[in-house]
Amino acid sequence: MxxxxxxxxxxxxxxxxxxxxxxxxxxxxxxxxxxxxxxxxxxxxxxxxxxxxxxxxxxxxxxxxxxxxxxxxxxxxxxxxxxxxxxxxxxxxxxxxxxxxxxxxxxxxxxxxxxxxxxxxxxxxxxxxxxxxxxxxxxxxxxxxxxxxxxxxxxxxxxxxxxxxxxxxxxxxxxxxxxxxxRRCPTPPPTPLPPSAPALPLPPHVVGRRRAADVLLAPPPGAEPDAWRLVLDRGHPVYFDHESDHIPGMVLLEAMRQAAHAATFAASGPAGSWSPLSLAVSFELFGALDAPVTVHAHRSPDPEASGHADFHLTATQFDRTLVRARLRGAAPSRRHAAEEAPAC
Structure with missing residues (x-):
C-alpha cells in the first residue's frame, strides 16, 4: 500500500x-x-x-x-x-x-x-x-x-x-x-474464549488525546510489544453517534492513529508528539462489537532519514485482519526528545 x-x-x-x-x-x-x-x-x-x-x-x-x-x-x-x-x-x-x-x-x-x-x-x-x-x-x-x-x-x-x-x-x-x-466477518474459535479482565485504557496524552473517555487502546493481556487491545465505549457520543452492527471504520482508523502515537511516545517520551500527514487504509472484514480486537503498529526502519515516522498497522480479531493501514507523520527529533525528557 x-x-x-x-x-x-x-x-x-x-x-x-x-x-x-x-x-x-x-x-x-x-x-x-x-x-x-x-x-x-x-x-x-x-x-x-x-x-x-x-x-x-x-x-x-x-x-x-x-x-x-x-x-x-x-x-x-x-x-x-x-x-x-x-x-x-x-x-x-x-x-x-x-x-x-x-x-x-x-x-x-x-x-x-x-x-x-x-x-x-x-x-x-x-x-x-x-x-x-x-x-x-x-x-x-x-x-x-x-x-x-x-x-x-x-x-x-x-x-x-x-x-x-x-x-x-x-x-x-x-x-x-x-x-x-x-462472508466478511471473522469466525470465532470453536471453543469460546475465556472472559478477560476489564482493560484499563492508556493515559490520554500517550495516544494524543485530551480526555480519558476518548482513549481506544489498552495494554494487551500478554506482553506483546507494539500491540494494544481495543477498548470500546458504545455510549461515546462521537465514536458511536449512531447504531452500527459492527465496529465503525472511523473507530478503527482512530485506534490506529492512537497506536502510532503510542508507539512514538514509547520510543521518544513526552517529546514524541506525532500526528498523521498521510494515510492509506484498506477495510477488509467487519469487526464484531463483542469480541476482542488487537491493534498492532510496526514502525518502518530508519524513519528519521527522511524526517518522517512511518507505521504499518493492522487490527485483528480471531487472528483475522479487519483493516490494514499505513500512516506517515513527522518524526520527533531525538535531540528535542532528550531536552524535554523529565529528569529522573
Whole structure:
C-alpha cells in the first residue's frame, strides 16, 4: 500500500474550484440523515452543488471547539477532521445526486487515502472555519440494488489547497449487505474464549488525546510489544453517534492513529508528539462489537532519514485482519526528545 507524499503548496495558489452559478452555502449544517449522523454537533457538511455530471463542490464548517477534534501539536487542526469531512461528503453526494435512498441501502467503505499539504490544516481560532471541497466521483459498479463509487476530493481553506483524499465505497440493498457481512466477518474459535479482565485504557496524552473517555487502546493481556487491545465505549457520543452492527471504520482508523502515537511516545517520551500527514487504509472484514480486537503498529526502519515516522498497522480479531493501514507523520527529533525528557 503506497504512502501518500505530502507536498508544500505555494501560498499564492488560488482555489481551482469553479464559482459559476450558485456555489454551496456555509450557512447551516445539512440534514443529519444525509451524512449518517444523529447529533447535530457532529454534522460538518453544510451544502453541495453540482459542477458537472460527476463533479461537485461541497461546503463544510470545521468547529472551533469540538468534543474530540482538538488541535494537535503546533496548533494545527486535527487531521481526523479531513477524513470525517470526506466521509460525510461521500454520503451526502450519494443521497443527493445519485438518488441513493436514506433507508434500506447500507454503505460499505472499502478504501481511504488522504494526505495533508504543508504546513498543516489551519485551526478555527474563533468561530467555525469554512472549508470547500472539490469532489470528482467515478462510478465503479452499477447494477440493480448496488452502486459503487470512487471519489477524489481536494480541500480548500481560505482559497488555498490544504489536503486531498481518495475513497471508495459501495451502497447496496439490505439482503446483499447481509450476505456480504456474513462472508466478511471473522469466525470465532470453536471453543469460546475465556472472559478477560476489564482493560484499563492508556493515559490520554500517550495516544494524543485530551480526555480519558476518548482513549481506544489498552495494554494487551500478554506482553506483546507494539500491540494494544481495543477498548470500546458504545455510549461515546462521537465514536458511536449512531447504531452500527459492527465496529465503525472511523473507530478503527482512530485506534490506529492512537497506536502510532503510542508507539512514538514509547520510543521518544513526552517529546514524541506525532500526528498523521498521510494515510492509506484498506477495510477488509467487519469487526464484531463483542469480541476482542488487537491493534498492532510496526514502525518502518530508519524513519528519521527522511524526517518522517512511518507505521504499518493492522487490527485483528480471531487472528483475522479487519483493516490494514499505513500512516506517515513527522518524526520527533531525538535531540528535542532528550531536552524535554523529565529528569529522573
Amino acid at each position: 503506497p504512502v501518500l507524499e505530502t507536498t508544500a503548496i505555494p501560498q499564492q495558489l488560488p482555489s481551482p474550484v469553479p464559482t459559476v452559478g450558485r456555489g454551496p452555502s456555509h450557512a447551516l449544517p445539512t440534514a443529519r440523515e444525509l451524512v449518517h449522523k444523529t447529533q447535530p454537533s457532529e454534522v460538518l457538511v453544510t451544502d453541495a452543488a453540482r459542477l458537472g455530471e460527476d463533479r461537485f463542490a461541497v461546503a463544510a464548517l470545521w468547529p472551533h471547539d469540538h468534543l474530540l477534534y482538538q488541535p494537535v501539536a503546533g496548533g494545527a487542526a486535527d487531521p481526523t477532521l479531513l477524513v470525517e469531512t470526506a466521509r460525510q461528503a461521500a454520503a451526502h453526494i450519494s443521497h443527493r445526486f445519485y438518488d441513493v435512498p436514506l433507508r434500506g441501502m447500507p454503505f460499505v467503505l472499502t478504501t481511504f487515502e488522504a494526505d495533508i499539504d504543508a504546513p498543516g490544516l489551519p485551526h478555527a481560532h474563533a468561530g467555525a472555519l469554512p472549508v470547500l471541497l472539490d469532489a470528482v466521483c467515478t462510478r465503479t459498479t452499477v447494477s440493480p440494488g448496488r452502486l459503487g463509487l470512487a471519489m477524489e476530493v481536494t480541500f480548500h481553506i481560505g482559497g488555498l489547497r490544504r489536503g486531498r483524499a481518495r475513497l471508495r465505497w459501495e451502497v447496496m440493498g439490505e439482503r446483499r449487505y447481509a450476505i456480504l457481512r456474513g
